Amino acid sequence: xxxxxxxVYAHQEPKSFNGALLKIAVEELTKQGCSVxxxxxxxxxxxxxxxxxxxxxxxHNSEAFNYGVETWEAYKxxxxxxxxxxxxxxxxxxxxxxxxxxLFWFNMPAILKGWMDRVLVQGFAYDLSKxxxxxxxxxxxxxxxxxxxxxxxxxxKGSISGDxxxxxxxxxxxIMHFCGVKVLEPHICYAPExxxxxxxxxxxxxxxxxxxxxxxxxxxxxxxxxxxx
Amino acid sequence: xxxxxxxVYAHQEPKSFNGALLKIAVEELTKQGCSVxxxxxxxxxxxxxxxxxxxxxxxHNSEAFNYGVETWEAYKxxxxxxxxxxxxxxxxxxxxxxxxxxLFWFNMPAILKGWMDRVLVQGFAYDLSKxxxxxxxxxxxxxxxxxxxxxxxxxxKGSISGDxxxxxxxxxxxIMHFCGVKVLEPHICYAPExxxxxxxxxxxxxxxxxxxxxxxxxxxxxxxxxxxx
Numbered sequence: 001x002x003x004x005x006x007x008v009y010a011h012q013e014p015k016s017f018n019g020a021l022l023k024i025a026v027e028e029l030t031k032q033g034c035s036v037x038x039x040x041x042x043x044x045x046x047x048x049x050x051x052x053x054x055x056x057x058x059x060h061n062s063e064a065f066n067y068g069v070e071t072w073e074a075y076k077x078x079x080x081x082x083x084x085x086x087x088x089x090x091x092x093x094x095x096x097x098x099x100x101x102x103l104f105w106f107n108m109p110a111i112l113k114g115w116m117d118r119v120l121v122q123g124f125a126y127d128l129s130k131x132x133x134x135x136x137x138x139x140x141x142x143x144x145x146x147x148x149x150x151x152x153x154x155x156x157k158g159s160i161s162g163d164x165x166x167x168x169x170x171x172x173x174x175i176m177h178f179c180g181v182k183v184l185e186p187h188i189c190y191a192p193e194x195x196x197x198x199x200x201x202x203x204x205x206x207x208x209x210x211x212x213x214x215x216x217x218x219x220x221x222x223x224x225x226x227x228x229x
Numbered sequence: 230x231x232x233x234x235x236x237v238y239a240h241q242e243p244k245s246f247n248g249a250l251l252k253i254a255v256e257e258l259t260k261q262g263c264s265v266x267x268x269x270x271x272x273x274x275x276x277x278x279x280x281x282x283x284x285x286x287x288x289h290n291s292e293a294f295n296y297g298v299e300t301w302e303a304y305k306x307x308x309x310x311x312x313x314x315x316x317x318x319x320x321x322x323x324x325x326x327x328x329x330x331x332l333f334w335f336n337m338p339a340i341l342k343g344w345m346d347r348v349l350v351q352g353f354a355y356d357l358s359k360x361x362x363x364x365x366x367x368x369x370x371x372x373x374x375x376x377x378x379x380x381x382x383x384x385x386k387g388s389i390s391g392d393x394x395x396x397x398x399x400x401x402x403x404i405m406h407f408c409g410v411k412v413l414e415p416h417i418c419y420a421p422e423x424x425x426x427x428x429x430x431x432x433x434x435x436x437x438x439x440x441x442x443x444x445x446x447x448x449x450x451x452x453x454x455x456x457x458x
Binding site for chain 1: 280340347389402
């Protein structure tokens with residue numbers, strides 16, 4: 001109660017299974033007394049491309065454009081574009097970040113990757129020697145909630161697609177942990193398009209149930225052991 | 230000689246180190262008699278977002294938009310948007326795909342992820358039970374060539390960022406291998422922004438040298454062992 005949650009949502013269709021998971025999270029967390037904000041990336045037509053347009057006014061070095069350097073400098077002088085400033089404010093205020101998306105090519109969809117690329121700039125999310133446990137977004141939690149095309153048996157050790165945790169490494173460790181954000185267990189709904197209506201209802205009910213006890217959960221130990229052991 | 234190469238390039242600045250690597254590849258491969266095509270994603274303002282705009286004309290199911298189903302159906306009836314058809318034609322004709330980019334958040338930049346999401350649709354790159362060694366883009370090679378921010382010591386087993394190969398799994402195995410494309414050893418230039426001018430020149434010379442012998446290389450064994458052992 002009183003906690004602030006930002007849900008970054010990347011699906012085109014409100015009637016999709018991802019849309020249903022989003023609706024459940026908004027309703028359940030609001031019922032608990034949380035303040036919930038949603039960044040609905042497709043609806044916002046969120047820009048995924050990292051370009052010169054992200055910097056308002058002059059460049060630090062206009063001879064050779066370096067996105068990392070320019071956004072770092074722009075952040076320090078308050079010169080990032082309005083859409084980025086708004087997303088950073090939402091992140092800053094949040095106690096918990098939930099990412100809701102369909103897995104695309106062993107990863108998040110490009111529109112969500114673009115949110116990571118553009119919002120989590122140096123100076124805001126991390127800095128020189130301020131990364132991982134020293135990252136700038138400490139005291140926040142994150143949770144990756146996603147759907148897959150393939151069934152659970154396809155994402156186990158020894159199967160052709162390997163352990164699903166291999167896929168989580170760049171997202172959970174490489175991004176969230178790098179910024180100092182703690183990581184809760186991922187929430188994975190396997191192949192909702194290929195199961196029965198009954199099974200889909202069970203998966204939705206399980207998400208509601210998990211959210212009821214979410215604030216009691218401990219973060220995972222976000223180290224190579226968790227991913228590759 | 231006579232081979233066709235598609236370079237998919239994701240950097241904003243021609244004067245960057247990535248730009249220099251691209252230039253070398255174009256020059257060296259052309260010199261060998263290869264036919265080289267470049268998709269310069271930022272220059273093309275390539276759209277990374279997977280939306281309804283990718284389908285020309287009517288939808289298969291306009292009640293609830295499903296990107297995977299719609300692009301599959303559109304592919305079969307020749308109804309994908311013009312920019313995707315053009316990229317698919319380049320892929321179809323290529324013997325070798327080179328991806329040239331700076332590593333962003335343990336992964337490719339969003340604009341390049343969007344190229345993967347939108348170009349490699351079902352029916353074109355893979356299909357029902359046509360994946361991995363049975364994928365539809367067989368007899369092609371791929372090569373991931375990228376720069377990092379951190380030094381090589383940061384990307385080794387036991388270091389905080391883990392083995393660089395962990396990061397390659399979703400890209401090389403989850404995308405290229407899934408489509409039946411064989412994978413050459415990645416080409417990684419560590420921290421070009423933080424080394425001496427002399428070291429940068431060495432790195433460029435090493436890329437030229439590698440390209441001279443590229444067609445004699447054997448693909449890696451793209452199995453979990455290569456990545457996680």
